[in-house]
Amino acid sequence: MDQTTPEHGAPIALPGECRRRGSRSPVTAPAGRNPCTAAARGPRLRLTATAGAFFLLAGGVAVVSPAAADDLVLGPQISHTGQAPTGYSVTFRIEDADATSMLIKGSWSFATTESVREDQQNTSPILPQDWTTGAFPLQSPNRPSENWPVATMTEESDGVWTYTVPLPGGVWDYQFYPDCTVGSISTCTAVTDPANPAWNTTDAGTTGSPAVFSQVYVPGDSAFGSQAPTWLAEDTDIAHGTLQDVSFTASYSSTGTDRMAVYTPPGYDPDREVPYPLIVMTHGGGEDEIAWSTRGRVQQIADNLIAAGEMQPAVIVMPSYSTSPTGYADAVVEEITPYALEHWNVSQDVAGRALTGNSAFGGATNEVLFENTSAFGYYGVWAPASGAPAVGVTGEDGAVTLNPAYTDPELPALLGLHIAVGSEDTGGDLRGSNVMIPTLTATTEREGLITAGVPFRYYEVPGGHTWAFWQQALHDFLTQTAFRTTTTEVSSSGGDLVAQVAAATAEPAVPTGTVQFIADGRPIGDPVPVQDGTATLTGSAADWSGTSVTARYEGDALYNSSTSDAARFTADPAALLEELSGRLERLRDAGEVTGRVGSLMSGHLSAAQRHLSHDRADLAAEQLRRFVERLDPHSRDGRVSPDADAQLRAAVEVVLTALQA
Known part of the structure; x- marks a missing residue:
């Protein structure tokens, strides 16, 4: 059996809450233990020895087979049925011995984009038993109100009212109406589920405003296209934040x-050096x-x-x-x-x-x-x-x-x-x-x-x-969107391009990911990793010197992308000459420049570098012009392929432009 999916027909007790019939208090458990598991082991929820297995799924969700409970379990019980339309059903139970009838209202009427196109007010909603993939919750009529379906509950046992409905994955609001008729529900008083109280309600009472609806989470079944997003789940295997309800002075x-x-x-650390963002x-x-x-x-x-x-x-x-x-x-x-x-x-x-x-x-x-x-x-x-x-x-x-x-x-x-x-x-x-x-x-x-x-x-x-x-x-x-904005700035250093990526909001994590440098709209090389907020592109000065340069940060899991303002940079001529020498040697190794001409051109570059080191840009430029003359296709000193010729001429132009600057 897949540990993350209950067997068909197994009801899931809500994580963190179990109540037995006849009890107004939740079953409690020691720290670190699931109350539903504790309930199974103690006298509050009696299980027959022969009725069926009680076991614990990954994440601490308790599962009881339908025939296992000697006492009825109050609150929503989620069952993986493996049957259409959703693969799941929920049974709601509330105990009220004084009630002569009980209604339940829940946020489970639906529509599709296609059905609303024909019936904008959703006057004929899709009901749970007819749910289909792509259907989403929508009131009937469709307007900002609690126009959700109302159903009559059945008295399952003396004073215990029950209702079962197939539901897709998601979070579903519900509330009960004792001694009320469907036609007069607007004049009745709704009650929430005492077996499934809101987080601010305990046996000691409610702190702050009382909830008007109870909620139940259904995981859904991918086989029916009904699965809920995992970010809605109450995951017991992760760290949890804290909720509190406070009163404050308000004029x-x-x-x-x-x-x-x-x-x-x-x-949460009240003394953390970097304060937390506030929403x-x-x-x-x-x-x-x-x-x-x-x-x-x-x-x-x-x-x-x-x-x-x-x-x-x-x-x-x-x-x-x-x-x-x-x-x-x-x-x-x-x-x-x-x-x-x-x-x-x-x-x-x-x-x-x-x-x-x-x-x-x-x-x-x-x-x-x-x-x-x-x-x-x-x-x-x-x-x-x-x-x-x-x-x-x-x-x-x-x-x-x-x-x-x-x-x-x-x-x-x-x-x-x-x-x-x-x-x-x-x-x-x-x-x-x-x-x-x-x-x-x-x-x-x-x-x-x-x-x-x-x-x-x-x-x-x-x-x-x-x-x-x-x-x-x-x-x-x-x-x-929230707290994900970044800024990117680009600068040059010698023959390198440098991008600085910073978060707009002070946060402990610094942006990671990559930066793509762009010259005159053309990507320069591969994306460069960001380390400690900096990305440095080396060895490509000839590709960007004298052009309009931008740096585009691609973003990561915590931060959004951003692009720097365009800037025009001229690389250091010495760095450009070094790159040109390296380019020539690679072309010679590849057989694109053959014969004595390669050595002659290399000599011109060495001379240009010496002149430049003595601040004689004019003499360095003269050596570069002589370098270009060696590219004569009719030279008896060797051969330069057309592609190598184009590369070297373009690179020399970049160096000459930098020398003039």
Whole structure:
């Protein structure tokens, strides 16, 4: 059996959590032991001796065969069925002896690009049992709300309600509605899964805002094209960062305080010499500080990327602020960010600071971007509900007119700008039509930035106004934009070209990879490795002396590529003469220069080098002219092939130009 994939029919208990029927408390385990494993060995979860095997998969995920449990296990149980449509199913169980009925709502209605083309509002969604490869989560109707499927649960045992659904790989939100009917669900009170609490809830209570949805991760099955990206998983074999929920003084709040959830990376060191980059990450409208750390999967995404060497450690703060973005643009600059700068070991430099926001707070992030640009070095604007300055098209020639905000010189000076939207996102006010507001905002912003010549990354994949899409946007931001900018400078030293590659944000890791040197648009030799931020090209002075030179850094796993400004360099004539002598000898060894003519030409080069050492450039030039005269194809002293003739003449011209300089 493949150790990373459970046998068909085996339910996976959530890593880090197990609860038995009749218990309000999680099964706990000593440090380093999986609670589900501890549950199997102790009295809290009784297993029959003959029902089936209990075993542990790689990574500490406990698996129990369906017939093994004497007591029903509460919380989501993930089963690898190996059957269509997804290869996986999840069974949800909640205990509520007082309830006469139970509903479950989950983020598992779907659409495809093709189906949305015919049904933009997704009024006839693809349901889990009909899931197909390429289908993505999308509400029905398609708009910024929790318009997800609602199903009736079955009372499996006295007071235990159950529901099973096939699901593809991914992270799925769900919540329960006791004693409620489908038609009246908007008036009912939802509850999260007590057997699968959010990270900020323990037996002692909840710190900060309570989660409104519970989540379950399903790995998916590649045989059905349903596998989830590994960066979403809760990998027990890697180091983990820490989440905390803190209260801080906030003048903008009616209570005088606000809250923020804070992610510090694995091994966070408050005394680290190089401070950590800071990301201020804001939720969507109507949400709070817990949204990104639960529905957005921040900790898992950051932990996995850091472990994979695709991201350097960073501190991420997620403020609650308010359900409305009004006033946020001022608060994030004047109070929220300063609090983070004071209480964590983070960069005090704007180059080490990023601001992101989605949906309504994507619009608020736009407000900071266009009105207080230099407050942050990096921005992530995802599914913005507003905030894009106008872009117009006028006249018969279709001339584009821009709001002056796009031509602010601070915009192109940003270190990174990331705009993202799901291609099926109709979020925001539909204005009585099928106008796709976040898509319209994002595409307007894109066109304005392109027209103004502002560099940015535009990320658009199939998806809607959903956390499933925003998880992807965050992953792309962290692996393509945030704190990855570099600068490259090129200079000459004697007969060498030197490229200096530096990170724009102070980080412990220095850029690695290679640099390609380019002269007048032509690559010079092979890419040169970068060592300690420097790449040096030797032995090719004749190829670049007197030309327009650039150095292109190709990037690595942590840093993006960059290209130097073009510069014109003239190599040291002595170095050029040395290269010319070496070229001549190689041509002689290859039989391209034969007879006495090779020795005569070598003598002219030696004489030129002697004259140059005595600062007699005029006499050195005379020897080079005599060198060229030896290239006479009718010479009785030997033969020079046409190719060697062309090479040597071109090289002499480079030396003569350098001597004149």
